[in-house]
Amino acid sequence: MPKRSRLDQITADLTDAQREAVCYGEGPLLVLAGAGSGKTRVITRRIAYLLGCGVAPDRIIAVTFTNKAADEMRRRVEALVGKDVYVSTFHSFCARLLRREIGRLGRDASFTIYDRADSLRVVRRVVREMELDPATYSPRALLDFIGLRKDRVEGPRECRQRALGIEEQTWADVYQRYEEQLASNNALDFDDLLLRTLEVFRESPGALQHYQDAYLHVLVDEYQDTNLPQHLIARALQGKHRNITAVGDPDQTIYTWRGARLENLMEFEQDFPGAHVVTLKRNYRSSANILRAASACISHNVFRRPKELHTERDEGEPIVVAQFADSFAEGRWVAEMVQELMQDRVAPREIAVFYRTKNQSLPLEDAFASLDLPHQVVDSVGFFERRQVKDLRSYLQLLINPRDDVACLRVINTPPRGIGARTVEKLQAAAVQRGTSLLEAMRDAEQIEALGPRAARAARGFYELHARLSALRARSAKKLLSRAIELTGYLERQPADEREDAEELLDMFMDYAGQYDKRSPEGGLMGFLEQSALVSDVDGWNDQAGAVPFMTLHSAKGLEFDAVFIVGVERGMLPHQRAMQEHVHDTDRAALEEERRLFYVGMTRARHRLFISHARKRTLRGRQEQAEPSPFLEELPAEGVERLGASGRAAASFGREMDYVLKQKKLSLRILDGGANRLAAGARVSHPVYGEGTILETMRMGSRHVVRVDFAAHGPMVLVLAAADVGRA
DNA sequence: GGGGTACCCTTTTTT
DNA sequence: AGGGTACCCC
Ligand SMILES: Nc1ncnc2c1ncn2[C@@H]1O[C@H](COP(=O)(O)OP(=O)(O)OP(=O)(O)O)[C@@H](O)[C@H]1O
Numbered sequence: 195m196p197k198r199s200r201l202d203q204i205t206a207d208l209t210d211a212q213r214e215a216v217c218y219g220e221g222p223l224l225v226l227a228g229a230g231s232g233k234t235r236v237i238t239r240r241i242a243y244l245l246g247c248g249v250a251p252d253r254i255i256a257v258t259f260t261n262k263a264a265d266e267m268r269r270r271v272e273a274l275v276g277k278d279v280y281v282s283t284f285h286s287f288c289a290r291l292l293r294r295e296i297g298r299l300g301r302d303a304s305f306t307i308y309d310r311a312d313s314l315r316v317v318r319r320v321v322r323e324m325e326l327d328p329a330t331y332s333p334r335a336l337l338d339f340i341g342l343r344k345d346r347v348e349g350p351r352e353c354r355q356r357a358l359g360i361e362e363q364t365w366a367d368v369y370q371r372y373e374e375q376l377a378s379n380n381a382l383d384f385d386d387l388l389l390r391t392l393e394v395f396r397e398s399p400g401a402l403q404h405y406q407d408a409y410l411h412v413l414v415d416e417y418q419d420t421n422l423p424q425h426l427i428a429r430a431l432q433g434k435h436r437n438i439t440a441v442g443d444p445d446q447t448i449y450t451w452r453g454a455r456l457e458n459l460m461e462f463e464q465d466f467p468g469a470h471v472v473t474l475k476r477n478y479r480s481s482a483n484i485l486r487a488a489s490a491c492i493s494h495n496v497f498r499r500p501k502e503l504h505t506e507r508d509e510g511e512p513i514v515v516a517q518f519a520d521s522f523a524e525g526r527w528v529a530e531m532v533q534e535l536m537q538d539r540v541a542p543r544e545i546a547v548f549y550r551t552k553n554q555s556l557p558l559e560d561a562f563a564s565l566d567l568p569h570q571v572v573d574s575v576g577f578f579e580r581r582q583v584k585d586l587r588s589y590l591q592l593l594i595n596p597r598d599d600v601a602c603l604r605v606i607n608t609p610p611r612g613i614g615a616r617t618v619e620k621l622q623a624a625a626v627q628r629g630t631s632l633l634e635a636m637r638d639a640e641q642i643e644a645l646g647p648r649a650a651r652a653a654r655g656f657y658e659l660h661a662r663l664s665a666l667r668a669r670s671a672k673k674l675l676s677r678a679i680e681l682t683g684y685l686e687r688q689p690a691d692e693r694e695d696a697e698e699l700l701d702m703f704m705d706y707a708g709q710y711d712k713r714s715p716e717g718g719l720m721g722f723l724e725q726s727a728l729v730s731d732v733d734g735w736n737d738q739a740g741a742v743p744f745m746t747l748h749s750a751k752g753l754e755f756d757a758v759f760i761v762g763v764e765r766g767m768l769p770h771q772r773a774m775q776e777h778v779h780d781t782d783r784a785a786l787e788e789e790r791r792l793f794y795v796g797m798t799r800a801r802h803r804l805f806i807s808h809a810r811k812r813t814l815r816g817r818q819e820q821a822e823p824s825p826f827l828e829e830l831p832a833e834g835v836e837r838l839g840a841s842g843r844a845a846a847s848f849g850r851e852m853d854y855v856l857k858q859k860k861l862s863l864r865i866l867d868g869g870a871n872r873l874a875a876g877a878r879v880s881h882p883v884y885g886e887g888t889i890l891e892t893m894r895m896g897s898r899h900v901v902r903v904d905f906a907a908h909g910p911m912v913l914v915l916a917a918a919d920v921g922r923a
Numbered sequence: 924g925g926g927g928t929a930c931c932c933t934t935t936t937t938t
Numbered sequence: 939a940g941g942g943t944a945c946c947c948c
Contacts, residue, residue: 614925
């Protein structure tokens with residue numbers, strides 16, 4: 195194929211503004227654009243275009259927010275030009291780089307990656323060792339503090355220098371000792387992946403130069419949610435060729451709590467002098483009703499440059515805002531509406547349900563299960579945090595990095611093998627004294643005087659178990675996992691009431707390992723552990739599975755669906771109570787605005803249908819709490835928004851009535867006393883189950899028609915009309 | 924000294 | 939619901 199026409203093909207279905215960005219030549223480029231305007235499309239096409247222009251695939255690096263988004267982009271580029279480029283997240287890229295380069299910092303390449311729970315264990319230990327009162331020095335708060343320092347690229351020494359007063363000095367000391375512990379465990383936390391990469395660049399000009407030479411083009415998606423270290427890494431990488439493409443939308447910053455820095459985007463032109471800026475103003479995703487509502491809502495953010503986003507699309511169906519008595523009624527309604535959509539030929543994978551917090555999935559799961567609707571809770575991070583999965587991961591982690599005392603302590607007596615708290619203490623003391631890891635101390639258990647013969651034998655036994663597993667280290671991840679389960683007797687030793695659970699979880703874990711083995715036969719155990727440490731929630735979501743995904747609003751970023759449900763849109767939930775106390779925000783207002791952006795991100799995921807709901811009662815920490823509608827709901831326009839169950843009492847009964855209808859499914863109504871031949875208010879009807887009644891009102895709930903009927907024997911009920919009845923309504 | 928149990932609290936979002 | 943801590947029994 196002649197080159198010209200292939201390039202034309204890549205840019206054919208783009209707007210002028212999009213094409214300008216895709217085909218932009220050398221130098222920094224910023225695409226500043228609203229939701230659904232084609233930012234991700236521009237990045238993907240630009241990669242394809244560069245490849246089409248003859249840039250070698252290995253001279254391009256693209257960075258996305260999740261591994262799933264990275265795979266998706268790689269696949270799209272491959273489909274466009276048949277070439278394989280490197281697309282990754284910042285964290286995965288850094289982990290890969292550090293496996294090669296961390297020796298330059300005097301550290302070992304077989305490092306463990308710690309998640310928050312691992313880090314928390316380290317902080318707890320530091321607090322104990324420093325003999326601080328954990329009530330005053332909350333390990334959680336201390337870890338947050340450390341994270342904050344790291345987000346600002348501030349090491350313990352600098353932190354200590356800047357400390358004002360004894361209190362802050364103590365925090366800095368905790369930070370210092372936390373770092374020492376991580377080093378002696380040969381572990382890096384998530385932030386370290388970024389910081390050590392910067393350190394490699396700083397300490398080793400040769401390495402920096404190597405990467406700067408290698409990457410002719412650096413492209414970063416979702417720039418509004420990058421933190422300072424990520425920004426610095428991007429800047430370092432483009433340092434030689436100066437070809438950076440960043441795309442982002444300031445209205446979609448939703449990770450400030452994790453250090454995201456909007457300045458990275460808004461001050462791009464200062465950081466990258468001579469940057470060319472392209473703005474995209476047309477939304478290609480959503481119906482006019484959806485875009486109008488989303489824009490109206492986000493316009494209430496005052497810390498914001500007003501931005502006009504328009505669409506050529508039709509109004510579309512009205513947005514539905516519905517109120518329910520409680521989250522269970524809300525869940526049943528969502529399930530019922532999903533069933534309806536599926537009957538209307540909307541594929542389940544084109545429907546999604548979003549919520550603020552993960553525990554909101556439960557009522558939805560119940561409701562979907564009872565209607566037998568295919569659904570999938572998108573929660574990979576949660577999966578890897580499950581106790582049983584973490585336990586087995588720790589056994590494997592210890593094979594790669596025997597110095598990982600956190601992993602060792604986690605499983606040293608799991609399942610119970612006679613190494614109790616006292617023995618552990620003695621082992622730890624011996625390890626500190628000898629300057630060894632816990633595992634090495636166990637190898638030499640017989641020589642530790644403080645240990646009785648029984649304890650010594652148990653400890654030595656653990657070491658031998660590790661050694662036996664270690665001999666199999668080169669085997670596939672799945673094989674190792676199943677051998678670890680066998681050799682440790684993990685399942686047999688589970689309490690009977692948890693065995694089934696554990697078995698299911700570990701089966702899933704083995705499946706996951708099997709998939710890894712197949713996909714990355716070269717990755718080995720280390721690659722497997724690395725990938726599972728760096729998963730994002732959406733990574734585990736199979737978008738081809740034909741199931742409705744349930745996910746957090748955060749996870750929904752960057753995705754799109756034909757129909758979207760956002761549940762639990764209540765004061766205290768969205769905006770979330772805790773988010774309003776988040777100290778990373780300068781003001782209450784800023785905190786509220788981030789919550790509004792989250793709602794905005796959710797709404798703008800929808801192409802055609804948007805359903806927003808809230809409940810009057812919600813169970814929080816086992817308590818039933820009254821809930822008010824979210825203030826954000828008042829910000830939606832009247833036009834193109836249909837509100838159901840507006841008053842509190844009506845909503846309460848609506849919930850119960852809905853319940854009934856769902857159980858009975860749809861049974862058709864017969865019109866009595868021949869006069870009126872229409873299902874309209876006032877008509878007398880008869881129902882096979884409820885008997886006779888009078889229609890109170892008829893209404894539309896989204897695409898479906900419902901009637902409220904006052905039955906003589908049952909009182910008011912909401913009935914959903916069968917398609918055949920609709921013509922009569 | 925190990926192991927089991929009861930009670931606390933804490934989770935908002937996640938690389 | 940899961941971990942941590944405190945307490946009790948073996
Ligand atoms: N020029 C175009 N022609 C047709 N469809 C387009 C065009 N540009 C974008 N789209 C479609 O619009 C939708 C949104 O595009 P994309 O996901 O790239 O937007 P985005 O700006 O990254 O969105 P967001 O920031 O909201 O995640 C996609 O379905 C995409 O295919």
